[in-house]
Amino acid sequence: MIQSCLTIRGHLSKSLTTAKLINIRHAHSGIIDPLQLKPLQQEGGLLDKLISAIRRRSAPAVxxxxxxxxxxxxxxxxxIQYHSMTLQSFRLNENGYYSSDKLKFYKKxxxxxxxxxxxxxxxxxxxDYNVLLRLYGQSRDWKAAxxxxxxxxxxxxxxxxxxxMQAAVQCKKYDEVFKIFNKMNNDGIQPDVTTYNTLIxxxxxxxxxxxxxxxxxxxxxxKNTENKSTSIISKYFIKDANLSTYTPSAAPLSRCIPPPNAVLSPTTDTFEALIDAHGRKKNTPGLNYIYKTMLPQYDIKPDLKIYNALIRWYCHSGDIEAARNTFVDMEASGIKPNVAVFNHLFRHEALKRNRPKVAEAIIDYMRKEYGIRPSxxxxxxxxxxxxKHNREDEANRLHTIYKALKSKKLEEQ
Structure with missing residues (x-):
C-alpha cells in the first residue's frame, strides 16, 4: 500500500537546500507534509495556491x-520538493473506482x-514511481507500466x-506476473500478503x-488442518478435462515459492481472489464453501467487495437464488450495495433471462431504496x-429517461 506523503513534520523555508531535503526524505521515508509548510508570500500567491490545493487533496485544483x-x-x-507533492496528489486510492475519462486526465x-x-x-x-505504476496499471497501459x-x-x-504484478494482471499479461515474482525473489525482496493475493x-x-x-x-x-495432497477446495471442484495447464512461465511456481515458516493471515482481498478463481469456472459449490465455511473459519467478515464478487459469480453461474440470498445477507449486515452489485442482478434478469420488466424493477429498487443513480x-x-421485440412505446419511454440521465451527467462533469 502506498504510504501517505504526509509524514514529515516541521516547517520548511525556501532556504532548505536540496541536499537537506534528500536527507530528510531518506530518513523519514516520506515527503514533506504540505500541512506544515509556511506560505511563501514572496512567490506572489501562486505557490500558496498550489500548497492550498495539495492540502485539500484536490487533484483538479492542484x-x-x-x-x-x-x-x-x-x-x-x-x-524542488513541490514537484513531488504535486505528483503525489494524483495518487490513486487502492480500492477506488476511476472512470476512463478521469484516468486519462490523470495520465495527461x-x-x-x-x-x-x-x-x-x-x-x-x-x-513517486509507485504512484505511476498504480496509475498505469489501473489505466490498463502495459507499455507505460x-x-x-x-x-x-x-x-x-x-x-x-x-x-x-498487479499492473500485469490488470493488463491481462498473466505470464508477466510470475516473471516479476521470480525477479522479486532474485532481488531479495520478501513477498507479503498482497504478493500472494496477486498470484492467486x-x-x-x-x-x-x-x-x-x-x-x-x-x-x-x-498447517495441521488440511490434507497436503489436495487443495483446500479441490473436493468442491469438478475439474474440466479441457482445463489448460500452467503456462511455461508459471510452471516453476512451486519451485520458486518455498512455503513460509509462519502462516500468513488472509485478508478480504485474499478471499476475493479465491472467489474470483472459482467463480470464473462456475464452481458454485466452491463459492458456497468459501462463503459459508472459510470466511467464518478465518474470522473474516464479508465487506462490499466480497459480497459484490459473490453476487457477480453466482449470477454468472446462473444461481440467482444464491445471488439473492447473498444480497439479503449483505443488507442484513448493514452494508450498502453500490451500482456494481445491482448491475450483476440487472444483467442476469435483462440478458440471461430476458425479463426487462424485472430488470427495470431492480433499477427502481436501487434508486428508491438506496438513492443510487442508475448507469x-x-x-x-x-x-x-x-x-428487438418491437415494443416501441416501452423503448421510447425508456429513451426519454436515458436522455435526461445522460444530460444530467454531462452537466455535472
Whole structure:
C-alpha cells in the first residue's frame, strides 16, 4: 500500500537546500507534509495556491495551480520538493473506482508534471514511481507500466513489485506476473500478503483453480488442518478435462515459492481472489464453501467487495437464488450495495433471462431504496431489448429517461 506523503513534520523555508531535503526524505521515508509548510508570500500567491490545493487533496485544483505557475513563467522558481507533492496528489486510492475519462486526465497531468520535474532536475524516488505504476496499471497501459519499471534506477521496494504484478494482471499479461515474482525473489525482496493475493488472482484468471487453491493452502491455511495432497477446495471442484495447464512461465511456481515458516493471515482481498478463481469456472459449490465455511473459519467478515464478487459469480453461474440470498445477507449486515452489485442482478434478469420488466424493477429498487443513480448503460440495455421485440412505446419511454440521465451527467462533469 502506498504510504501517505504526509509524514514529515516541521516547517520548511525556501532556504532548505536540496541536499537537506534528500536527507530528510531518506530518513523519514516520506515527503514533506504540505500541512506544515509556511506560505511563501514572496512567490506572489501562486505557490500558496498550489500548497492550498495539495492540502485539500484536490487533484483538479492542484493541476490548475500547477498550470498557472507554468503559464506565468514561475515554474522554475518552484522549490524542488513541490514537484513531488504535486505528483503525489494524483495518487490513486487502492480500492477506488476511476472512470476512463478521469484516468486519462490523470495520465495527461502526470505526463506534463514529469516533463517539469526533469527540467527542474528533480529525481523521482520509489514513492513517486509507485504512484505511476498504480496509475498505469489501473489505466490498463502495459507499455507505460513496463517503460516506467525499466526507468526506475532507485532501489525498488515490495510495494513496487506488488504494483507491477498487479499492473500485469490488470493488463491481462498473466505470464508477466510470475516473471516479476521470480525477479522479486532474485532481488531479495520478501513477498507479503498482497504478493500472494496477486498470484492467486493471476492463477484464477488463467483458469488454474487448483493452483490458486494450492497457494492459499501453502501460505494461509493452518498447517495441521488440511490434507497436503489436495487443495483446500479441490473436493468442491469438478475439474474440466479441457482445463489448460500452467503456462511455461508459471510452471516453476512451486519451485520458486518455498512455503513460509509462519502462516500468513488472509485478508478480504485474499478471499476475493479465491472467489474470483472459482467463480470464473462456475464452481458454485466452491463459492458456497468459501462463503459459508472459510470466511467464518478465518474470522473474516464479508465487506462490499466480497459480497459484490459473490453476487457477480453466482449470477454468472446462473444461481440467482444464491445471488439473492447473498444480497439479503449483505443488507442484513448493514452494508450498502453500490451500482456494481445491482448491475450483476440487472444483467442476469435483462440478458440471461430476458425479463426487462424485472430488470427495470431492480433499477427502481436501487434508486428508491438506496438513492443510487442508475448507469446509462442499464437503460441502453433495456431499450435494445424492447426494440428487438418491437415494443416501441416501452423503448421510447425508456429513451426519454436515458436522455435526461445522460444530460444530467454531462452537466455535472
Amino acid at each position: 493541476w490548475k495551480a500547477y498550470t498557472d505557475l507554468k503559464d506565468s513563467g514561475k515554474i522554475k522558481e518552484v522549490p 497531468c502526470i505526463s506534463d508534471i514529469l516533463v517539469a520535474t526533469k527540467k527542474a532536475q528533480y529525481k523521482l524516488d520509489v514513492r 513496463s517503460d516506467c519499471w525499466n526507468e526506475i534506477k532507485v532501489k525498488k521496494n515490495e510495494e513496487s513489485y506488488n504494483l507491477y 488472482e493471476a492463477n484464477g484468471r488463467m483458469g488454474n483453480v487448483t493452483e490458486a487453491d494450492k497457494l492459499f493452502r501453502d501460505y494461509f491455511a493452518p 446509462t448503460s442499464m437503460y441502453a440495455t433495456l431499450i435494445r431489448i424492447h426494440n
